[in-house]
Amino acid sequence: MTLTSTVLVRTREARRQRRSGVPRWALIGAEIAVPVLLLAAWWFASANSTNTFFPPLRTILTRLAELSATPAFWTNVGSSVGNLLLSFLLACAIGVGLGIALGTVRWLSWLLEPTIHFFRAIPPVALVPIFVSLLGFGNETRILAITLSAVFPVLISTIDGIRALDPERVSVGRIYRIGRWDRIVTISLPEASPRILSGVQVSLITAFVVMIASEMLGSSLGLGAMTLLAQQSFMIADMWVGILVLGILGYVANALLVLLRRRVLRWYIAIRQQEKNL
Known part of the structure; x- marks a missing residue:
C-alpha cells in the first residue's frame, strides 16, 4: 500500500x-x-405585497417560467455563460503561465511586479468603461475586460505558491538533473496547486462581477443587459428574474469549482486531515 x-x-x-x-x-x-x-x-x-418594486415570489417564478420558454432568454443565458467560461479559462491560463515565470525568474519579477500591483489595485469594474471607450461595445471588449480583471487573483496566488515551494524538493530535482519543465510539472505545480486553486476561486468571483458590469454597459445581450433593460422599462418582475437567474448561475459555477478543487486536491486534503488527527 x-x-x-x-x-x-x-x-x-x-x-x-x-x-x-x-x-x-x-x-x-x-x-x-x-x-x-x-x-x-x-x-x-x-405573498400579499402591493409594492411595485417588490412583487410576490409567485409572480417572479411565473414570469421565469414564461421567459424560459422563449429563445431570447436562453440566448442571453448562453451569451453570459459563454463569455464567463471563455474569459475565466483565459485568465487561468495566463495567470498560471505568467505566475510560474515570475515566481521562477527573479529579474523578470523585479521588472514586472510593480506594474502588476499597480493594475491589481484598480477595482475590476472600473476597467470596463476604459475598454468600452477604447474598443467599443463588441463582445470581444467584454471578454477582454473580464479576462484582464480575473487574471490577477490567479497570477498573484501562482507567484506566491511557486515562491513557497519546499527548497529541499527543488534541490532534489536539480541534483537528479530533472529538466526545468519536468520540475515545473512534477514538483512546482502539484505543491503550489492549493494556493493556485484558491486564487482561481477568487478569480471566478471577479470574472462573474465584471461579466455583469460589462453586460450592463452598452450591451444588448446577456443576463446583465436583460436585467438592466427590465429595470429601465419598469418590468420589475423581469428584473427580479434576471437577479434570481444570476444568483443561481453564480451558485452553480462556484459549486462546480469547489467540487473540482476537492477532487484535484484530494491528496492535499487527506494529508491535512491526517496531520490534524496526529
Missing part, C-alpha cells in the same frame, strides 16, 4: 469517527434546509 493510499484510508476512518455523532444525511439535510427556508420566508413575506 502506498503512502498516499494509506493516508486516504486513515483519513476516511478519522472522518467516520468524527461524524459518528451526526449522520451524513442530517448534514446534507441541513445544507439543503437553509436555502429552502429562505425561499419559504421570501414566499410568505411577499
